[in-house]
Amino acid sequence: MxxxxxxxxxxxxxxxxxxxxxxxxxxxxxxxxNPSAGxxxxxxxxxxxxxxxxxxxxxxxxxxxxxxxxxxxxIIAREKPVYPSxxxxxxxxxxxxxxxxxxxxxxxxxxxxxxxxAEQLRRAASELGCPVVAKSNTEGYDGKGQAVLRSPEEAAxxxxxxxxxxxxxxxxxDFQREVSIIAVRGEDGELAFYPMAENVHSEGILRYSIxxxxxxxxxxxxxxxxxxxxxLNELDYVGVLALELFETADGLVANEMAPRVHNSGxxxxxxxVTSQFENHIRAVTGMPLGDTSARGVSCMVNIIGSHGDVxxxxxxxxxxxxLYNKLERPGRKLGHINVLADSYEELVWRVRNCACxxxxxxELDCSLTRS
Amino acid sequence: MxxxxxxxxxxxxxxxxxxxxxxxxxxxxxxxxNPSAGxxxxxxxxxxxxxxxxxxxxxxxxxxxxxxxxxxxxIIAREKPVYPSxxxxxxxxxxxxxxxxxxxxxxxxxxxxxxxxAEQLRRAASELGCPVVAKSNTEGYDGKGQAVLRSPEEAAxxxxxxxxxxxxxxxxxDFQREVSIIAVRGEDGELAFYPMAENVHSEGILRYSIxxxxxxxxxxxxxxxxxxxxxLNELDYVGVLALELFETADGLVANEMAPRVHNSGxxxxxxxVTSQFENHIRAVTGMPLGDTSARGVSCMVNIIGSHGDVxxxxxxxxxxxxLYNKLERPGRKLGHINVLADSYEELVWRVRNCACxxxxxxELDCSLTRS
Numbered sequence: 018m019x020x021x022x023x024x025x026x027x028x029x030x031x032x033x034x035x036x037x038x039x040x041x042x043x044x045x046x047x048x049x050x051n052p053s054a055g056x057x058x059x060x061x062x063x064x065x066x067x068x069x070x071x072x073x074x075x076x077x078x079x080x081x082x083x084x085x086x087x088x089x090x091x092i093i094a095r096e097k098p099v100y101p102s103x104x105x106x107x108x109x110x111x112x113x114x115x116x117x118x119x120x121x122x123x124x125x126x127x128x129x130x131x132x133x134x135a136e137q138l139r140r141a142a143s144e145l146g147c148p149v150v151a152k153s154n155t156e157g158y159d160g161k162g163q164a165v166l167r168s169p170e171e172a173a174x175x176x177x178x179x180x181x182x183x184x185x186x187x188x189x190x191d192f193q194r195e196v197s198i199i200a201v202r203g204e205d206g207e208l209a210f211y212p213m214a215e216n217v218h219s220e221g222i223l224r225y226s227i228x229x230x231x232x233x234x235x236x237x238x239x240x241x242x243x244x245x246x247x248x249l250n251e252l253d254y255v256g257v258l259a260l261e262l263f264e265t266a267d268g269l270v271a272n273e274m275a276p277r278v279h280n281s282g283x284x285x286x287x288x289x290v291t292s293q294f295e296n297h298i299r300a301v302t303g304m305p306l307g308d309t310s311a312r313g314v315s316c317m318v319n320i321i322g323s324h325g326d327v328x329x330x331x332x333x334x335x336x337x338x339x340l341y342n343k344l345e346r347p348g349r350k351l352g353h354i355n356v357l358a359d360s361y362e363e364l365v366w367r368v369r370n371c372a373c374x375x376x377x378x379x380e381l382d383c384s385l386t387r388s
Numbered sequence: 389m390x391x392x393x394x395x396x397x398x399x400x401x402x403x404x405x406x407x408x409x410x411x412x413x414x415x416x417x418x419x420x421x422n423p424s425a426g427x428x429x430x431x432x433x434x435x436x437x438x439x440x441x442x443x444x445x446x447x448x449x450x451x452x453x454x455x456x457x458x459x460x461x462x463i464i465a466r467e468k469p470v471y472p473s474x475x476x477x478x479x480x481x482x483x484x485x486x487x488x489x490x491x492x493x494x495x496x497x498x499x500x501x502x503x504x505x506a507e508q509l510r511r512a513a514s515e516l517g518c519p520v521v522a523k524s525n526t527e528g529y530d531g532k533g534q535a536v537l538r539s540p541e542e543a544a545x546x547x548x549x550x551x552x553x554x555x556x557x558x559x560x561x562d563f564q565r566e567v568s569i570i571a572v573r574g575e576d577g578e579l580a581f582y583p584m585a586e587n588v589h590s591e592g593i594l595r596y597s598i599x600x601x602x603x604x605x606x607x608x609x610x611x612x613x614x615x616x617x618x619x620l621n622e623l624d625y626v627g628v629l630a631l632e633l634f635e636t637a638d639g640l641v642a643n644e645m646a647p648r649v650h651n652s653g654x655x656x657x658x659x660x661v662t663s664q665f666e667n668h669i670r671a672v673t674g675m676p677l678g679d680t681s682a683r684g685v686s687c688m689v690n691i692i693g694s695h696g697d698v699x700x701x702x703x704x705x706x707x708x709x710x711l712y713n714k715l716e717r718p719g720r721k722l723g724h725i726n727v728l729a730d731s732y733e734e735l736v737w738r739v740r741n742c743a744c745x746x747x748x749x750x751e752l753d754c755s756l757t758r759s
Contacts, residue, residue, distance in 0.1 A: 034405055037427060038723075040698075040711040056408060290705070290728075299702065308705035312683065327411075331670065334661070334679035340411040352409075357661075 018302045019044065021075030021097070023089070025052030025059050027341035027350065028081035028278050031286075033057055035294035041302060046071045048085065053343050065089065072096050079256060079301050083109045083276050084156055100204075100255040100301045101276045108252070109276045112154050112185040122251060124244045124271045127187040127263075132176075139172035141186035148189040153181035163221065165189075190270050192263035194384050196230050198241040199282040201257045201296040202249040204303040209296065210242050211289060211309045214281045214317075216261070219379040222348065225368065226281040226317040228288060231361050231385050240269050248274065257282070257297040280319070280350070287337045287355045288315030313357055316368045318375070320352040325375040330354060335367050361385050389673045390415065392446030392468070394460070396423030396430045398712035398721065399452035399649050402657075404428055406665035412673060417442045419456065424714050436460065443467050450627060450672050454480045454647050455527055471575075471626040471672045472647045479623070480647040483525050483556040493622060495615045495642045498634075499559040503547075510543035512557035519560040524552035534592065536560075561641050563634035565755055567601050568652040569612040572628045572667040573620040575674040580667065581613050582660060582680045585652045585688075587632070590750040593719065596739065597652040597688040599659060602732050602756050611640050619645065628653070628668040651690070651721070658708045658726045659686030684728050687739045689746070691723040696746040701725060706738050732756050 018041050022029040025045035033043040033056040043057040050063045060071050068089070072078075078099045080090070083106055090103040108114045119126045130141035132151065142149045147169065153162035164175040176184070195218065199211045212229035245260045259279030261272040282293040291299075291307025299306055323345050330336055340352035356371055358364035365385050372378040389412050393400040396416035404414040404427040414428040421434045431442050439460070443449075449470045451461070454477055461474040479485045490497045501512035503522065513520045518540065524533035535546040547555070566589065570582045583600035616631045630650030632643040653664040662670075662678025670677055694716050701707055711723035727742055729735035736756050743749040 030408070034408060037401075037405060037713070038710040039702075040713055040723075042713075305699060305703040307702065328676060331410075331678065332676040339409040342408070342411055342413075352411075 018042075018077060019075045020298070020301065021046055021071060021078040023048070023078065023080035023085055024082040026081060027053070027343070027352075030056045030341060031283075031294045031339070032079070032081065032278065032298060035292055036298040036302075039295070039298060039302070039304070041298060044071060044075055048089075053341065068092070077301055079297070080106070081277055101258070102253065102255070105252045105254055105258075105276045109274055110155055112152060112273070113183075115273060116185065118248075118251070119271050122244075122247045124247065125269065126271050127190045129188070130186045132184045132186050133182065135173045135176035138166075138176050138184060138186060139169045142166045142169040142172055145186065145188040150187045150189060151175050151179060151184045152187070153179055154183040154185050156181075161221070190263045190265060192265050192270070194230075194264050195261065195272070196233070196241070196264050196269075197226075197259055197261045197279065197281040198245050199257060199259045199279055199285075199293055200242070200245045200249060201293070201300050201306055201309070202254045203300045203306050204255050206250075207306050208246060208249065209306045209309045210245070211282060211285060211293065212311045213238060213241055214284065215383055216281050217379075217381065217383050220348075222319070222321060222350075223280050224319050224321070224379055225381055225383065226284055227361075227364070227383060227385070228284045228315055228317075229311050231314075231383075232388075237264060237269060244269070244271065256300045257293050280353075281317070283339070283353050284315045284317040284355055285309075286339065287357060288312060288317075313359055314361055314364050315358070316356045316364055318354045318356060318368060318371055318378070319350060320354065320375060321377065322347045322349055322351070323376045324351055329374040330371065333367070333371055336371055389413075389448060390446045391669070391672065392417055392442060392449040394419070394449065394451035394456055395453040397452060398424070398714070398723075401427045401712060402654075402665045402710070403450070403452065403649065403669060406663055407669040407673075410666070410669060410673070410675070412669060415442060415446055419460075424712065439463070448672055450668070451477070452648055472629070473624065473626070476623045476625055476629075476647045480645055481526055483523060483644070484554075486644060487556065489619075489622070490642050493615075493618045495618065496640065497558075497642050498561045501557045503555045503557050504553065506544045506547035509537075509547050509555060509557060510540045513537045513540040513543055516557065516559040521558045521560060522546050522550060522555045523558070524550055525554040525556050527552075532592070561634045561636060563636050563641070565601075565635050566632065566643070567604070567612070567635050567640075568597075568630055568632045568650065569616050570628060570630045570650055570653040570656075570664055571613070571616045571620060572664070572671050572677055572680070573625045574671045574677050575626050577621075578677050579617060579620060580677045580680045581616070582653060582656060582664065583682045584609060584612055585655065586754055587652050588750075588752065588754050591719075593690070593692060593721075594651050595690050595692070595750055596752055596754065597655055598732075598735070598754060598756070599655045599686055599688075600682050602685075602754075603759075608635060608640060615640070615642065627671045628664050651724075652688075654710070654724050655686045655688040655726055656680075657710065658728060659683060659688075684730055685732055685735050686729070687727045687735055689725045689727060689739060689742055689749070690721060691725065691746060692748065693718045693720055693722070694747045695722055700745040701742065704738070704742055707742055 025047040045059040132138035195216045214226040214228040215230040217225040259275045263270045285292040337355040396418040416430040503509035566587045585597040585599040586601040588596040630646045634641045656663045708726040
């Protein structure tokens with residue numbers, strides 16, 4: 018099948034690597050003018066002049082990035098199947114719509130307010146009780162467009178720094194750890210869930226994902242599966258969906274979802290029987306889903322800003338290196354390393370060893386190192 | 389690194405799939421006029437008009453097929469590193485040179501003779517004692533250009549049917565099973581050996597490879613490693629080398645070698661920590677080698693001639709499908725399925741189940757099913 022991918026970054030690249038062995042071909046459609054990692058034909062089209070041409074050459078369309086115009090997805094959907102649907106895209110790129118959907122489906126979220134000016138932001142912070150997190154309602158990712166307010170008086174400054182016309186303000190969640198669940202839904206409604214991951218962020222960017230999340234209580238896992246199942250079915254979703262959650266003393270609180278393969282699921286490439294990339298492609302092409310079980314325990318280590326010494330990393334027998342062919346730039350995701358082990362104890366040791374070769378990698382600080 | 393691959397079939401395709409995540413790019417150079425499965429840019433050049441252009445765009449050259457003119461490899465080697473070396477290529481495409489090398493290195497082979505006409509073939513069959521196998525000295529693969537002589541009187545007919553000006557005649561080996569060992573040597577001489585595979589052929593074409601080879605005695609494994617180590621070092625080899633062997637009551641007898649990634653090593657894609665494809669790329673680009681250990685037990689099932697029902701195959705949770713994007717044709721390798729399991733008993737059951745969906749797949753007849 019010929020699959021069109023909106024976007025040409027590393028996620029599209031890894032979708033293609035997983036999809037070629039299932040007899041698919043790929044055409045990437047880049048609207049940024051700066052495709053970083055496409056693998057196959059890339060159509061660069063900042064003004065949508067060649068959209069018709071792109072569509073004439075593909076059977077199905079998917080995307081690797083949710084911050085693209087919904088109108089484009091809607092136009093495409095009139096001619097070719099788009100998975101996940103434009104509705105999923107619309108919800109995921111608007112925090113207010115997302116939180117409203119979560120609420121209507123019984124998925125717990127932090128208490129939240131909308132602020133459309135600095136005064137509303139101040140009032141929201143005051144009502145919710147600080148600290149609060151203010152986020153641009155649209156377009157934010159990887160910690161961009163966010164600010165933490167320690168007191169309502171910081172509202173004016175935060176409003177200026179985020180510089181967006183609509184913010185969502187969330188009560189700070191006192192969480193034990195950040196986790197995520199990734200699930201996939203087939204064209205026929207078949208569902209499969211990956212083991213959950215524990216995620217470690219630093220400066221708003223994911224640094225480590227450990228899977229299966231250590232010491233996860235079965236009822237927590239059941240809750241997460243119930244939440245994401247509800248979302249998948251409600252959105253008549255096809256493909257991989259990621260849901261980021263906070264684990265608190267009172268259970269799970271949803272943070273946000275992403276309508277695509279997700280950085281916290283990169284461990285599945287060697288750490289699960291079928292990777293999230295292959296399962297997304299299977300879903301999008303109407304094929305049966307693959308086994309989502311874990312193979313041992315694993316940790317995904319992001320390579321941020323600098324490649325480090327590739328040779329030293331490859332010398333470690335338990336690492337799997339995935340580079341995106343991108344130039345170094347501070348804060349940029351350049352690749353990731355999947356570290357595999359037979360036990361969590363061994364995993365921690367291996368991850369620390371591996372991180373030695375990555376300049377600027379933060380110390381692994383997770384439930385395994387704290388207990 | 390930019391890697392040039394001579395040939396554009398499935399082996400080159402799988403090399404590229406393994407090599408992109410290690411920050412390599414690929415250009416394929418096809419001299420057949422019929423590239424089947426290149427992934428990346430393919431230069432079709434039947435008359436070597438664009439060889440200079442090809443070379444100007446790559447840093448290193450490797451190949452996926454040993455039946456290409458040695459002169460081309462030698463010309464290339466004057467401008468860019470070619471791995472494995474033209475000498476390895478030369479030896480591997482000439483059965484007489486190969487057997488002579490085996491002999492000089494103490495690697496047992498079947499007793500053999502050269503025949504340059506039907507009368508010499510008759511005499512060889514008579515001296516060696518029938519049955520014998522006659523093979524074209526060059527260019528044969530997948531059982532093509534071969535004949536079995538049950539008596540010396542069949543020489544004239546066999547000579548005509550093979551239709552080649554030089555044959556190698558081998559005494560028939562009374563073997564228990566066919567096995568192979570795959571090893572890789574780095575640019576700095578580092579060596580790594582994969583667990584051996586048991587191979588099941590039908591009509592001269594590999595159908596199944598089971599790895600690690602069940603019930604293999606340690607001394608047999610030691611012999612195989614010693615043989616291939618000797619070959620790798622003697623040829624100052626860089627990359628993956630495959631050695632096919634017969635296991636007999638008296639130990640191993642070498643059949644032939646292939647200076648490339650090999651069909652009997654396709655199980656390594658999910659069945660080993662590092663695949664043969666990734667290790668070949670690591671070697672060719674001067675990187676440290678990856679861990680060659682097996683993950684559980686696995687069986688590679690070739691898809692020959694017809695794709696079968698892809699949907700049914702994908703529905704089996706323990707299968708990994710690798711299609712080459714080739715059109716169906718009798719006897720053509722269209723893809724393979726890696727079946728994984730935790731025990732050989734489970735593996736046999738799973739392979740049989742999987743083979744049900746492949747039209748024309750022979751019954752699995754191997755050491756596991758015979759004992």
